[in-house]
Amino acid sequence: MKPKTKVVIxxxxxxxxxxxxxxxxxxxxVLIIDRNNFHNFQPxxxxxxxxxxxxxxxxxxxRRIFREYRNVSFRxxxxxxxxxxxxxxxxxxxxxxxxxxxVATGSESNYFKFESIKNQLLTLxxxxxxxxxxxxIFQNLEKALYHSREEVPEILNxxxxxxxxxxxxxxxxxxxxxxxxxxxxFPELNTQYMNINLYEAGDxxxxxxxxxxxxxxxxYLQELGVTVFLNARVxxxxxxxxxxxxxxxxxxxxxxxxxGVKGAPIAGLGENCLMGGNRVMVDAxxxxxxxxxxxxxxxVAGQVTEETPRGLPMLAPVAQQQAKHLAKNLKNQVLGKPxxxxxxxxxxxxxxxxxxxxxxxxxKFKFQGSFAWVVWxxxxxxxxxxxxxxxxxxxxxxxxxxxxxxxxxxxIRQFKREND
Amino acid sequence: MKPKTKVVIxxxxxxxxxxxxxxxxxxxxVLIIDRNNFHNFQPxxxxxxxxxxxxxxxxxxxRRIFREYRNVSFRxxxxxxxxxxxxxxxxxxxxxxxxxxxVATGSESNYFKFESIKNQLLTLxxxxxxxxxxxxIFQNLEKALYHSREEVPEILNxxxxxxxxxxxxxxxxxxxxxxxxxxxxFPELNTQYMNINLYEAGDxxxxxxxxxxxxxxxxYLQELGVTVFLNARVxxxxxxxxxxxxxxxxxxxxxxxxxGVKGAPIAGLGENCLMGGNRVMVDAxxxxxxxxxxxxxxxVAGQVTEETPRGLPMLAPVAQQQAKHLAKNLKNQVLGKPxxxxxxxxxxxxxxxxxxxxxxxxxKFKFQGSFAWVVWxxxxxxxxxxxxxxxxxxxxxxxxxxxxxxxxxxxIRQFKREND
Numbered sequence: 001m002k003p004k005t006k007v008v009i010x011x012x013x014x015x016x017x018x019x020x021x022x023x024x025x026x027x028x029x030v031l032i033i034d035r036n037n038f039h040n041f042q043p044x045x046x047x048x049x050x051x052x053x054x055x056x057x058x059x060x061x062x063r064r065i066f067r068e069y070r071n072v073s074f075r076x077x078x079x080x081x082x083x084x085x086x087x088x089x090x091x092x093x094x095x096x097x098x099x100x101x102x103v104a105t106g107s108e109s110n111y112f113k114f115e116s117i118k119n120q121l122l123t124l125x126x127x128x129x130x131x132x133x134x135x136x137i138f139q140n141l142e143k144a145l146y147h148s149r150e151e152v153p154e155i156l157n158x159x160x161x162x163x164x165x166x167x168x169x170x171x172x173x174x175x176x177x178x179x180x181x182x183x184x185x186f187p188e189l190n191t192q193y194m195n196i197n198l199y200e201a202g203d204x205x206x207x208x209x210x211x212x213x214x215x216x217x218x219x220y221l222q223e224l225g226v227t228v229f230l231n232a233r234v235x236x237x238x239x240x241x242x243x244x245x246x247x248x249x250x251x252x253x254x255x256x257x258x259x260g261v262k263g264a265p266i267a268g269l270g271e272n273c274l275m276g277g278n279r280v281m282v283d284a285x286x287x288x289x290x291x292x293x294x295x296x297x298x299x300v301a302g303q304v305t306e307e308t309p310r311g312l313p314m315l316a317p318v319a320q321q322q323a324k325h326l327a328k329n330l331k332n333q334v335l336g337k338p339x340x341x342x343x344x345x346x347x348x349x350x351x352x353x354x355x356x357x358x359x360x361x362x363x364k365f366k367f368q369g370s371f372a373w374v375v376w377x378x379x380x381x382x383x384x385x386x387x388x389x390x391x392x393x394x395x396x397x398x399x400x401x402x403x404x405x406x407x408x409x410x411x412i413r414q415f416k417r418e419n420d
Numbered sequence: 421m422k423p424k425t426k427v428v429i430x431x432x433x434x435x436x437x438x439x440x441x442x443x444x445x446x447x448x449x450v451l452i453i454d455r456n457n458f459h460n461f462q463p464x465x466x467x468x469x470x471x472x473x474x475x476x477x478x479x480x481x482x483r484r485i486f487r488e489y490r491n492v493s494f495r496x497x498x499x500x501x502x503x504x505x506x507x508x509x510x511x512x513x514x515x516x517x518x519x520x521x522x523v524a525t526g527s528e529s530n531y532f533k534f535e536s537i538k539n540q541l542l543t544l545x546x547x548x549x550x551x552x553x554x555x556x557i558f559q560n561l562e563k564a565l566y567h568s569r570e571e572v573p574e575i576l577n578x579x580x581x582x583x584x585x586x587x588x589x590x591x592x593x594x595x596x597x598x599x600x601x602x603x604x605x606f607p608e609l610n611t612q613y614m615n616i617n618l619y620e621a622g623d624x625x626x627x628x629x630x631x632x633x634x635x636x637x638x639x640y641l642q643e644l645g646v647t648v649f650l651n652a653r654v655x656x657x658x659x660x661x662x663x664x665x666x667x668x669x670x671x672x673x674x675x676x677x678x679x680g681v682k683g684a685p686i687a688g689l690g691e692n693c694l695m696g697g698n699r700v701m702v703d704a705x706x707x708x709x710x711x712x713x714x715x716x717x718x719x720v721a722g723q724v725t726e727e728t729p730r731g732l733p734m735l736a737p738v739a740q741q742q743a744k745h746l747a748k749n750l751k752n753q754v755l756g757k758p759x760x761x762x763x764x765x766x767x768x769x770x771x772x773x774x775x776x777x778x779x780x781x782x783x784k785f786k787f788q789g790s791f792a793w794v795v796w797x798x799x800x801x802x803x804x805x806x807x808x809x810x811x812x813x814x815x816x817x818x819x820x821x822x823x824x825x826x827x828x829x830x831x832i833r834q835f836k837r838e839n840d
Binding site for chain 1: 458479547559565604608829832833
């Protein structure tokens with residue numbers, strides 16, 4: 001019998017997990033590597049940041065996902081680089097050899113020209129990020145209580161930079177906290193002094209969605225008390241004053257940076273494999289340019305087609321579809337059959353701004369409001385990994401819904417920005 | 421109308437919370453101070469450390485506890501010291517004045533002669549402590565997978581120093597992880613190489629309970645595979661080798677220190693107010709020696725009686741009874757009535773070693789085993805603050821019970837001992 005093909009997958013996000021599940025036991029031994037021992041459900045990260053959900057509702061141990069998969073093993077490790085000639089991955093726990101390597105390392109925050117001040121900004125890519133934001137918001141609420149009237153606005157104000165899904169969802173969630181939770185838990189605070197400003201460089205919010213979704217999103221945010229600035233480009237931030245290119249300024253201790261992401265490729269593939277957005281250039285089979293045994297899927301993979309000259313959008317469904325497709329193609333390869341070209345089927349996008357306020361774009365149908373919100377909830381709860389997570393998340397939401405409350409706001413590890 | 425008496429309570433543990441709730445709205449304005457913004461249910465901390473419960477099941481925001489108490493306010497602050505002549509508390513957020521001060525600062529780990537190596541030891545007093553222990557255990561399980569056969573035992577071995585409730589409960593919970601969870605999540609690990617040793621300096625475990633409870637505790641731990649050493653005094657630990665006074669040694673990266681606690685008094689009361697165990701000496705009215713307007717309750721209060729020459733035991737029920745009693749006495753004081761002497765009513769103690777393995781000592785009745793375990797569960801669930809916590813804790817336990825599983829083991833923030 002032919003020995004099984006050893007597939008090493010770097011990254012346990014939506015792409016990596018789906019691929020490992022789909023690779024045939026008969027032909028493949030799979031090793032999945034991640035720096036964390038859990039998979040997390042990125043689309044709900046903003047709920048953790050605002051205290052609506054706890055980390056364990058959106059995270060699930062990787063080992064437990066693969067308990068019943070005898071051909072899949074896991075190692076918690078940082079990848080240093082890859083050596084494609086000797087087919088080895090160099091990691092923090094030693095060298096690991098592969099027959100086929102799949103890079104599914106996802107994306108990271110893109111600070112563009114603000115890289116040097118990133119430690120002054122809050123971002124929302126990982127669970128520790130989310131817990132830092134949560135601690136920071138609640139610490140500032142406590143802090144405002146013992147500062148003078150003049151200092152309070154800067155402590156309470158929140159700026160969100162970027163009007164994509166992450167920015168819009170954070171702005172909505174914080175606005176709901178201001179409206180429903182803070183007055184009850186901090187009756188001594190005057191929430192009038194708390195301004196929530198959202199800055200978008202383009203001329204509309206949620207620019208990957210329909211015009212209809214954009215304008216409803218704007219309306220919902222305004223109803224919730226968020227001040228939205230369109231065509232507003234940030235110029236700089238000194239830790240207390242956010243300045244815009246048009247000369248305006250906003251005093252705030254809290255700047256949430258959701259203005260962009262870029263690919264998080266691994267070292268060793270060579271500069272000429274990279275394209276705009278720091279993504280790894282792949283062909284229609286998700287094969288990395290010049291590296292026959294290396295594939296890339298998900299956010300890190302830049303798959304250029306005629307319709308998508310800058311690569312497919314960085315979305316969970318793209319990663320999952322590419323993963324399923326690649327599992328088939330790798331099997332085809334083993335069996336000596338030709339590989340098939342990938343094509344993305346857009347099943348729609350959605351985002352939630354607040355209670356009963358969501359926007360849904362389906363390929364043939366667009367809708368907003370209460371029903372959109374229910375659809376959003378159902379889709380997200382059903383997508384959570386693990387029955388227990390679904391159930392707990394459902395309970396948390398039911399309880400939020402009935403009480404208008406955020407469950408908690410425990411400052412378990414205090415968070416300080418650098419130089420604070 | 422006479423102005424209300426301003427009571428400042430330092431510490432939001434069992435004592436502080438109970439007192440703030442019981443102080444009459446009519447006569448008192450209450451300010452409660454804590455370094456955290458949450459109250460935690462200390463008796464279940466070991467469950468957080470071993471992944472059986474999540475932090476939010478045993479912690480509850482202080483502000484939310486007092487939402488409906490108009491006469492109680494809260495400040496998150498570190499206390500620097502107290503100035504009893506000017507009746508002021510100096511804190512990280514400024515000076516706060518009081519009419520009556522109540523010190524309810526609890527206790528902290530006592531390292532005795534091992535103070536200088538405490539950073540090599542793991543302890544279990546706070547939620548960050550518990551999360552560190554959990555991360556550390558799971559990190560070591562991951563680490564054992566890429567180390568040689570010779571290095572594995574030291575990585576997996578666990579030493580617990582101290583055979584009181586904290587040590588016994590941790591040892592039992594880790595032994596259950598070894599038995600039920602690790603083989604399923606880490607099928608490549610040989611758990612034979614994982615030894616769990618518990619060292620007790622005295623001649624029996626749980627020495628504050630009955631002989632019967634002690635011997636059952638020993639039996640249960642042995643059934644679970646814990647090796648118990650009695651009359652075993654630790655001599656030193658260099659980060660990898662634990663040595664005993666009798667010359668024996670145990671190679672382990674993990675030493676849990678549960679060998680003692682001491683009072684955590686505030687500065688400024690003067691040395692001659694302190695007694696053995698670093699506690700604040702109080703009289704039968706919980707009044708601090710030489711300071712008419714200062715009281716102390718709970719673990720930090722050393723209340724010496726004929727039966728308790730070293731002070732009452734450091735237990736939640738003592739703190740709660742003292743708090744209720746003090747609330748009455750402070751009202752008496754306001755009304756010009758004499759204060760009443762406190763006497764502790766021991767309603768019994770209990771501890772759980774594992775699934776269906778608990779020991780209960782009631783004043784007139786002692787029992788162990790399954791029924792004791794059910795009683796322990798009910799008492800602890802009913803004592804949790806907040807309906808939601810109770811419900812979630814109940815679900816977690818039911819799920820553990822039905823599946824023999826620990827829900828998670830997410831390494832969210834990696835933990836390193838100093839110098840590692």
